[in-house]
Structures are given as structure tokens and as C-alpha cells.
Amino acid sequence: MTNWDSLFTSQGLVKVSGIDSTILIDLRYSTTNNFTGKDIYGTLEEAYLQPEAMEKLEKASSLLKEGNPHLRLMIYDAARPRSVQQILWDVVDLPENEKSTYVANPKTGSIHNYGCAIDLTISDLDGNELDMGTDYDDFSEIAHINQEEQLIKKGELNETQVKNRRLLRQVMTDAGFQTIRSEWWHFDAFPREKVEEDFVIVE
Secondary structure (H helix, E strand, C coil): CCCHHHHHHCCCCEEHHHHCCCCEECCHHHCCCCCCCCCCCCCCCCCEECHHHHHHHHHHHHHHHHHCCCEEEEEEECCCCHHHHHHHHHHCCCCHHHHHHHCCCCCCCCHHHHCCEEEEEEEECCCCECCCCCCCCCCCHHHCCCCHHHHHHCCCCCHHHHHHHHHHHHHHHHCCCEEECCEEEEEECCCHHHHHHHCCCCC
């Protein structure tokens, strides 16, 4: 059985709940409620990040609470070992040329594998998630952030869903995170070049 705390902390990562206990955690890969339909993480119930990424997340959490005291950030996934990345890569049911749009190739590694990326949403104090138009790990254009106005016009998203996404993006980018085009829930703490230069991948 993997000692997750030892695996992550031995490489300098920190436990999110130990620094900001107001951030909610629903690690989807520790449940069967994910695109694989399987519990990938098993005993892992905590989220971990590099300290520098955690500083930004703590700021995003504060920004959200300042303007919306009734709302909280909720984490779907944070640091992810490359061994888990391999499982996701092998399971994802997409054509080979589309896989890397949604799941990073484990050969090069995901920014998650360095502890510098986070998947998350916003929920109320009871853990009820805001409507973002799709669930986590939705591999369709409706999850993309660069076509939201067109998707509203097509009736595939509504104004409230896009407003919720924009709130998430605002607090995360104001805290220093970067978005990616294809996933409303995914944010990188640093560009890949800096990640590969400054951090070690978690195997």
C-alpha cells in the first residue's frame, strides 16, 4: 500500500488541508466518479502541491472568500504521480492524436506530476458544486474555455454556467495561475519550462 504522505512530502510537497482547511477536497480519482470508472488512488484522500503553488492557491481561496463568503474552492485533483498518469493515459478512450489534448503523455509528464497543477471547481459551504456546464473530465468542446460565447448562442451553455466559470478563472488567474484551453477546471501554477527547470517529477 502506498504511503502517499511520505511519497509527496519526501519531495517537498505540502498538504493543502494543513495550510488552508477551508478548501474542500473531492479527489475524483479516489472514487469511481471519474472517466475511468475506477478508484485509482485508493487510500489517498488529501491533496498535495509544491509550496510555491500552494501559496498561489491560498491567495485564490482568500480572493474567492472575500467577494463570496458563502463559496469555497473544491479540489478534484492536485499532485499526481507519473505512475497514475500512465494509468489514465492507458485508459482514456480517445483516438491517439486527441489523447494529449485531455491527458498528458506520461513520457513527458503532466504538470500535475510535478505538483504544480490543480483541477478544481467552486462549491457552496455544504459542498454543492456550482453549475459549470459540464462535469469534471468532460472530453468535449463544451468544457473548452475559448468558445463559451458561441456555446451560449448554440444553447449548449447558459449565462449562469459561464458566469460561474469566469468567477473561478478570475480568482485563479488573479492569484497567478494559468488556464488551458480545453478544460475549465485545470490551472497551472507555472509554465512548463519553469516547472521542468525548478521541480522534480513525482514518480
